[in-house]
Amino acid sequence: MGEVDQQAGPGYVTGGKEFNRDMNYIADRITADGRDGWPVEDGRYRLIAxxxxxxxxxxxxVRRLLGLEDAISLGLCGPTHxxxxxxxxxxxxGVDPVLGYERLQQAYFARYPDYPRGITVPAIxxxxxxxxxxxxxxxxxxDFSLEWTKFHRDGAPELYPEALRDEIDTVNKRVFTEINNGVYRCGFAGSQRAYDAAYDRLFTALDWLEERLTDRRYLVGDSITEADVRLFTTLARFDAVYHGHxxxxxxxxxxxxxxWAYARDLFQTPGFGDTTDFVQIKQHYYIVHTDVNPTQIVPKGPDLSNWLTPHHREQLGGRPFGEGTPPGPPKPAEVVPDGHGAVAA
Incomplete structure (x- = not known):
């Protein structure tokens, strides 16, 4: 979960109620024309994730697929907060080497001294x-896809192609409502009734995706798009966290x-599995959500070697990067630590 809730205390569950995510974020955009006062500039901004x-x-x-590593620097927070x-x-x-901050909160307070909402990642x-x-x-x-084109790598894929945007937006809306946020509605349900309803909605949507992906390699079109990125990060956490926790x-x-074959196909594609840290994922959910897991014990399982097994999705056709090419290896400073990803059995 990207949010630190400063209003509700340490808990994430409100007794007797369903979980409702606060979607009020800082709406400024970094754009090529700088219309919000934040023009795209090489090296000016730091992504905190x-x-x-x-x-x-x-x-x-997305930053990695598009080759924006040199244009937008990266600061990484630890898995717990x-x-x-x-x-x-x-x-x-314990200090970000560029910003000189110990806490992401300091960057929020530098702009809004009385910032009233949760301190969230990602932040730029x-x-x-x-x-x-x-x-x-x-x-x-x-915006990485549409506004930062000047700094895209040669061979960067089109993740939000104009001809497919309506369909991508439609798929994204259902995936966010029912799946990305749906797992949280299950986990943070404050009553049996709220949990039962969230559970049914989640698996109805997963069954819809199972049918949709049976005869097509990607969610929209014949190559990877923004829709696949948004679904993947929930699927990568499903068995490790959401199934149990x-x-x-x-x-x-x-x-x-x-x-499952679709998820493995993406995981084994450069940019997806090599940005996934299962150790940090488990540490975050099981340690931070003390009202869900008061012992803060992090489970040893599940076995993650199955993420590297053959998926055979290439038989459905499609081209992962469309007219583009795969990204190169991650920058050395951004490699997921040994033992934190899927390890072959």
């Missing part, structure tokens, strides 16, 4: 002022035929 968070994981994937803020405990001395920070620009995660990845347990992802 956490590998544990599915919303932030989206930005890591307290009631105040995500922290830079992965960096030497203006390096000269060290102030947050935006944390509007649905817009960040779209959030009680999304009708069946595991690995027990779907098409959906």
């Amino acid at each position: 956490a590998r544990a968070c599915p919303w932030a994981n989206r930005t890591l994937i 307290d009631q105040r803020s995500w922290t830079f405990d992965l960096d030497p001395g 920070v203006d390096v000269p002022s060290k102030a947050v620009v935006t944390n509007d995660f649905p817009s960040i990845t779209i 959030f009680k999304c347990n009708r069946n595991k992802l690995a027990e779907f035929d098409a959906l």
Whole structure:
């Protein structure tokens, strides 16, 4: 979960109620024409993310697919946080080397001293002022595709092609409402009734995806789009976290035929699996959500070697990067640590 809730105390569950996500984010956009006062500039902005968070994981994937690593620097928070803020405990001395901050909260307060909402990742920070620009995660990845084209790598794929945008938007809306956020509605349900309703909606949507992906390699069109990125980060966390911790347990992802093969296809595609840190994912959910898991014990399982098994999805055709090419290897400083990804059996 990308949000630190400063209003509700340490808990995420409100007794007797369903979970409702606060979607009020800082709406500023970084654009080629600078219409919000934030023009696209090489090296000006720093993406602050956490590998544990599915919303932030989206930005890591898109930044890498498009080759924006040199244009937009990256700061990574650790997998756990307290009631105040995500922290830079992965960096030497617990301080982000570019911003000089110990807490992401400091970047929010640099712009809004009385910022009243949760301190969320992903966030983009203006390096000269060290102030947050935006944390509007649905817009960040779209703007990476449409506004940062000047800095895309040669061979960057079109993740939000104009001809497919209406269909991508329609799919994204259902995936977000029923699946990306649906797992949270299960996990943070405050009553049996709220949980039962959320559970039924989640698996109805997963069954829809199973049918949709049976005879098509990707969600929209014949190559990877923004829609696949948004779905993948939830699927990558499903068996490791959501199945048990959030009680999304009708069946595991690995027990779907098409959906599981689809997830493995993406995982084995450069940009997806190599930005996924299963250790941090499990640490975040099981340690931070103390009202769901009061012991804070992080499970050893599940076995993750199955993510590397053959998926055979290439038989459906399609071209992962369309007219483009795969990205090169990750920057050395951005490689997922050994033992934190899927390891072959």
